Amino acid sequence: MPSNQRDYRFIDSTISLCPECLKRIDAKVILKNGSIYLQKRCKQHGEMEILLEEDGDYYLKRGDYDKPGSISKPQTEIKNGCPFDCGLCPDHEQHTCNGLIEVTDECDLNCKFCYANSGKKGFLSFEKIGEMMDLFLDSEFGNAEILQISGGEPTLHPQIIEIIKLARNKKIKYVLLNTNGLRIASDENFVKELSQFKGRFEIYLQFDSFDDKTYQDFRGKKLWDIKKKAIENLVRYKIPITLVSTIKKGVNDQEIGKIVKFGLDTKYIRGVNFQPIAYFGRMGGLNQSQDRITITGIINCIEKQLNGMVKKNDFIPLPCDVDRVAITYLYRLKDEFVPIMRSINTKEYLPVIRNTFKFDPEDILKDITESVFCKSKSCCNYLDFLKKLKPLIPAKFFLKSPKEKMEYVSENTFRISIVSFVDAYNFDMKSMKKECVHIITPDLKKIPFSAYNMIHRK
Numbered sequence: 001m002p003s004n005q006r007d008y009r010f011i012d013s014t015i016s017l018c019p020e021c022l023k024r025i026d027a028k029v030i031l032k033n034g035s036i037y038l039q040k041r042c043k044q045h046g047e048m049e050i051l052l053e054e055d056g057d058y059y060l061k062r063g064d065y066d067k068p069g070s071i072s073k074p075q076t077e078i079k080n081g082c083p084f085d086c087g088l089c090p091d092h093e094q095h096t097c098n099g100l101i102e103v104t105d106e107c108d109l110n111c112k113f114c115y116a117n118s119g120k121k122g123f124l125s126f127e128k129i130g131e132m133m134d135l136f137l138d139s140e141f142g143n144a145e146i147l148q149i150s151g152g153e154p155t156l157h158p159q160i161i162e163i164i165k166l167a168r169n170k171k172i173k174y175v176l177l178n179t180n181g182l183r184i185a186s187d188e189n190f191v192k193e194l195s196q197f198k199g200r201f202e203i204y205l206q207f208d209s210f211d212d213k214t215y216q217d218f219r220g221k222k223l224w225d226i227k228k229k230a231i232e233n234l235v236r237y238k239i240p241i242t243l244v245s246t247i248k249k250g251v252n253d254q255e256i257g258k259i260v261k262f263g264l265d266t267k268y269i270r271g272v273n274f275q276p277i278a279y280f281g282r283m284g285g286l287n288q289s290q291d292r293i294t295i296t297g298i299i300n301c302i303e304k305q306l307n308g309m310v311k312k313n314d315f316i317p318l319p320c321d322v323d324r325v326a327i328t329y330l331y332r333l334k335d336e337f338v339p340i341m342r343s344i345n346t347k348e349y350l351p352v353i354r355n356t357f358k359f360d361p362e363d364i365l366k367d368i369t370e371s372v373f374c375k376s377k378s379c380c381n382y383l384d385f386l387k388k389l390k391p392l393i394p395a396k397f398f399l400k401s402p403k404e405k406m407e408y409v410s411e412n413t414f415r416i417s418i419v420s421f422v423d424a425y426n427f428d429m430k431s432m433k434k435e436c437v438h439i440i441t442p443d444l445k446k447i448p449f450s451a452y453n454m455i456h457r458k
C-alpha cells in the first residue's frame with residue numbers, strides 16, 4: 001500500500017451524535033479491515049471511531065432489500081433536527097410496526113442492562129393506557145399491527161389481564177407481553193388466565209442464558225430455574241413464546257446456537273430475538289461500545305455454533321428496516337427445520353412484502369384476494385410468492401379455526417431475528433429515521449425506541 005494511502009475506504013457521510021454531549025455532529029461511514037465504522041469528531045470531545053457492522057459485505061449489500069417506508073400520522077413538528085423532534089415528526093421514514101406501552105416503571109428485578117432504568121413506583125391508569133392505544137390506532141389509520149405491553153415488569157400491573165383484553169377489544173392485531181418471567185414461573189393461575197388470549201398473542205420472554213453466572217451478571221440474580229419453570233407453565237397452557245436474548249460479547253455469545261436449538265426443540269417457542277447490547281439506559285455511561293457485537297457477529301455465531309444448519313445466506317435484512325433488523329424463517333420439513341430463504345429469492349418479492357415484522361400467512365392471502373382481479377405485475381408476484389410458500393402454508397391452513405392456525409404456526413415455523421438498537425455511539429441518522437419500534441408515551445407521542453432511551457426518557 002502506498003505510504004500516503006488511507007487505511008480505509010470512504011463509503012458515505014451521515015449525521016451522528018457525540019456520546020458525551022449528545023450534540024449532532026458530522027460522521028463518515030468507512031470500510032476498514034472488512035468491517036464498517038463510523039468516524040466522527042466533536043469539537044469539544046474529540047475524534048471517535050465506532051464499530052457499526054462486523055461484516056462489511058453484508059452492510060454494503062443490505063440496501064438491495066430496502067423498500068419505501070409506510071406513512072404514519074405525526075404528532076410533532078420539524079424544528080431542531082433528528083433525533084430531537086420526536087415524535088413522530090413528519091420526517092420519520094417508517095410507520096409504527098411495533099407500538100410499545102410501558103404500563104409501569106416497577107420491576108421485581110434490578111438488571112444491569114435495563115433500558116427502562118426501571119425501579120420507580122407507579123402504574124399507568126387503565127384509562128390512560130386506553131388513550132395510548134387509541135393514539136396508536138389513530139396514527140396507523142385504524143390498522144395497528146403489534147402492541148408490546150412492557151414496563152418495568154408489566155405482569156406486576158394489577159389490571160394486566162384487563163389491559164390485554166382492552167387491546168384485543170380495540171382490534172389491535174397482535175399483542176406481545178414483554179416479561180422477565182418471574183410471575184409466570186410462580187403463578188400458574190395467572191398463566192391460565194393468559195391462555196384465554198391465544199391466537200395473535202405471544203409472550204416475549206427475557207432469556208439470556210442457560211448459565212446462572214450470566215443471569216447474576218446481567219440481571220443481579222440466579223434465574224435459570226425460574227426461566228425453566230416459566231417455559232414449562234407456558235407450554236402447559238400452549239401459549240406461544242418468543243425468547244428475547246440480550247447478547248454481550250465474551251459473556252453469552254457462545255450460547256447463541258444453544259439458545260436457537262433449545263427454541264427449535266421446545267414446542268410453543270415460536271422464535272428467538274437476539275438483541276446486541278445497546279449502550280443506553282443503565283449502560284449509557286459505560287463506554288464499552290468498541291467491544292460490541294453486531295448483527296453479523298450474531299449471524300456468524302449462529303452459523304458456527306449450529307454447524308451450518310442455519311447459514312449466513314439464510315438471513316436477509318428485514319425489508320422495512322434493513323439497517324437494524326436481520327431475519328430468517330424456518331419451516332418444519334418432516335423432522336427437521338429448513339430455512340425458507342433457501343427456496344425463495346426474497347429480493348424478487350420486495351413489492352409484495354408488507355412493512356411489518358410479523359409473517360402472517362393470512363395477510364398474504366388477504367393481499368392476494370384484494371389484488372386477484374388486477375392484471376399488474378405485482379399481482380403475478382403475489383401468486384408466485386404464494387406458490388413458493390406452499391411448503392410453509394398448505395392450502396388446508398386457511399380452513400382451520402384461529403386456534404388451530406396458531407397451533408399450526410407454532411409447531412411448524414420458527415423465526416430467528418436480530419434487532420440492533422441505535423445508541424449515541426453508533427447513531428446514524430438514516431438508521432434512526434427508519435426505526436419501526438415506537439414507544440407510545442403518556443403525553444400521547446410516539447417516540448422511536450432508540451431515540452427514547454437515548455435522549456427522551458425522563
Ligand code: SF4
Nearest residue numbers: 082085086087089092
Ligand atoms: S427519530 Fe424520527 S421522529 Fe425522531 S426526530 Fe428523527 S425523524 Fe423525527
Ligand code: SF4
Nearest residue numbers: 107109111114152180
Ligand atoms: S430489564 Fe426488564 S426485568 Fe430487568 S430491571 Fe429492567 S424492566 Fe426489570
